[in-house]
Amino acid sequence: MTRHMNESFQLEYLNEEDPRRLWVSLEERFGIARDSLLPDLEVRWHNLCFCDLKSVLGCKLEALRIKSLMDSCGKDITDAMLIERTLSTFPVSALMVAMNYQIEVNTRRITRFHMLIGAMSIAKKTTSW
Template identity: 45%
Template structure:
């Protein structure tokens, strides 16, 4: 029975103080051998990486968010990474500058031709506020 807080702390530290020395090597090993591809879901990977990072931080071995992102990106299987890049390239090839509104255009005519064909006033001769409100100089 110990009643003095300082003496109690010293006893607890003597008994459990080695806890960090035991946890650190295993956490470093787990960090080194952590591969994104080894998990069935992103949630499982995310849970495991946060658990390891928590233990490392507890053991005074902090891990930054940048290191976590780098770890994730570098542990993709090289073929998976290449396949992903290929899929992205096939969807939107390098050098294509098509934006969403161009991709969704319904006509190849210029806007003023569409307005004229619909019986409108054309692109620059509209009334009121908004686009097409240009009236010339002055």
């Protein structure tokens, strides 16, 4: 396990032969980093706004980046939460579009975040919001 570590960490943990003890040592040292990231990630999540991003792909990437980081911190973000965050932050000029997507979600035609992003990508290519 140590051969996959940064060279300076390899030297620091060189004498640690038991993988379990190495894992515990690393967890003690870096476990707090997750706790310090969570407040910033929650702020980023609450400030995530579809209308601030340049494209549908940008929205998808930023939402999934925040989701994966929050998952690593032990906080789960579901597809329903991703869909709700995306639809609730549409620009005012596209509220009718957002309402149409909300109808699709309510009728269970769109159940996953990737389905919403796919539909939005297709619609964005054919219309201008």
